[in-house]
Amino acid sequence: xxxxxxxxxxxxxxxxxxxxxxxxxxxxxxxxxxxxxxxxxxxxxxxxxxxxxxxxxxxxxxxxxxxxxxxxxxxxxxxxxxxxxxxxxxxxxxxxxxxxxxxxxxxxxxxxxxxxxxxxxxxxxxxxxxxxxxxxxxxxxxxxxxxxxxxxxxxxxxxxxxxxxxxxxxxxxxxxxxxxxxxxxxxxxxxxxxxxxxxxxxxxxxxxxxxxxxxxxxxxxxxxxxxxxxxxxxxxxxxxxxxxxxxxxxxxxxxxxxxxxxxxxxxxxxxxxxxxxxxxxxxxxxxxxxxxxxxxxxxxxxxxxxxxxxxxx
Amino acid sequence: xxxxxxxxxxxxxxxxxxxxxxxxxxxxxxxxxxxxxxxxxxxxxxxxxxxxxxxxxxx
Numbered sequence: 404x405x406x407x408x409x410x411x412x413x414x415x416x417x418x419x420x421x422x423x424x425x426x427x428x429x430x431x432x433x434x435x436x437x438x439x440x441x442x443x444x445x446x447x448x449x450x451x452x453x454x455x456x457x458x459x460x461x462x463x464x465x466x467x468x469x470x471x472x473x474x475x476x477x478x479x480x481x482x483x484x485x486x487x488x489x490x491x492x493x494x495x496x497x498x499x500x501x502x503x504x505x506x507x508x509x510x511x512x513x514x515x516x517x518x519x520x521x522x523x524x525x526x527x528x529x530x531x532x533x534x535x536x537x538x539x540x541x542x543x544x545x546x547x548x549x550x551x552x553x554x555x556x557x558x559x560x561x562x563x564x565x566x567x568x569x570x571x572x573x574x575x576x577x578x579x580x581x582x583x584x585x586x587x588x589x590x591x592x593x594x595x596x597x598x599x600x601x602x603x604x605x606x607x608x609x610x611x612x613x614x615x616x617x618x619x620x621x622x623x624x625x626x627x628x629x630x631x632x633x634x635x636x637x638x639x640x641x642x643x644x645x646x647x648x649x650x651x652x653x654x655x656x657x658x659x660x661x662x663x664x665x666x667x668x669x670x671x672x673x674x675x676x677x678x679x680x681x682x683x684x685x686x687x688x689x690x691x692x693x694x695x696x697x698x699x700x701x702x703x704x705x706x707x708x709x710x711x712x713x714x715x716x
Numbered sequence: 717x718x719x720x721x722x723x724x725x726x727x728x729x730x731x732x733x734x735x736x737x738x739x740x741x742x743x744x745x746x747x748x749x750x751x752x753x754x755x756x757x758x759x760x761x762x763x764x765x766x767x768x769x770x771x772x773x774x775x
Contacts, residue, residue: 415732417739420746453764457757512754520761 416501422491426474426502427467427509435466435562438585441695442563444702445577445644446570457520458569462562465513465529469536469558471506475499476541480607486600506537521569528568532561546608549615556589557582577644580635581695587632588691591625591664595684598622598667599677622668625683629664633657636694649697656690663687 439462443455450458474481474492478499481487491497497505510533518526540555560582567578594612597604598621601613612621636657640650663683670679732740763770 415736416743417735418743419739420742423743423746451764453760457761460757519758 428470439566442566
């Protein structure tokens with residue numbers, strides 16, 4: 404017969420494994436895996452596929468751990484916002500303490516694993532990324548300044564650098580370029596969403612740009628960041644670690660991104676304004692995905708060609 | 717504790733509900749699989765890092 408102590412009556416958990424997986428923010432994890440993989444592939448040195456896989460897994464779990472710690476700290480505001488109120492802590496499936504323990508355990512395990520499997524520079528960078536996202540962004544910036552996602556965006560931009568460091572043991576200029584692309588991409592991406600959800604952010608007390616500086620200023624900053632982003636997106640081709648196909652794609656996508664941002668800047672009222680902001684938000688995801696996918700595909704094609712040649716030999 | 721509870725064999729505590737037992741079992745299986753995967757991962761990575769030379773050593 405199974406017993407629990409009476410003092411722990413309320414903490415007898417009904418959490419399923421899927422609730423713990425939800426704590427890891429799987430969609431963010433998949434983006435982290437993708438960008439870290441791109442960072443690994445642009446590295447000049449060859450990586451053993453098993454070591455590469457284990458490194459990516461460690462980076463992904465580290466990102467998931469920071470997601471769990473973010474949900475632990477933000478449980479109060481997650482319960483207020485429609486987008487986040489169904490997360491495991493607000494719905495009562497997982498307690499905040501369980502999320503904290505889960506996040507801390509996975510943080511230590513992921514950093515240790517990356518250190519042992521790849522190298523300690525990459526592990527240190529992963530530890531710094533987790534610290535930056537949880538302490539600098541979640542605990543400090545998110546609730547105190549409208550520049551929260553500008554500076555906090557660095558946490559989301561580190562994975563390609565961690566992937567590159569895992570492969571080479573150093574910080575390369577090319578990985579810094581991938582960092583810059585994600586870093587500059589983050590503000591227009593999130594502010595486009597914030598323009599539409601500003602009321603919710605306001606209710607939760609999060610000082611997003613539209614709530615603090617107003618929609619006009621946000622639209623201007625979205626346009627300015629996008630104008631900086633478009634040329635930075637082309638740099639991998641200019642620096643020679645991506646092909647001309649990438650270069651052409653980056654130019655076309657960059658121009659389209661500027662066009663979407665310009666529409667957000669010009670169309671300011673009514674449902675049309677909201678639609679423009681949502682369109683920019685959606686296109687920004689496609690923009691980043693296609694740029695990194697192109698890098699991944701063009702680096703993997705020689706391997707695929709070689710494997711095919713070996714198979715039909 | 718009531719004499720009835722003692723009589724039913726319920727010593728110091730309460731019985732988990734079927735839902736709690738079911739979710740705990742699922743969590744335990746998930747933890748078991750994760751630990752097993754972790755062990756396997758370290759084994760495979762060790763072999764990969766050592767390379768084929770691991771079998772070529774004097775006895």
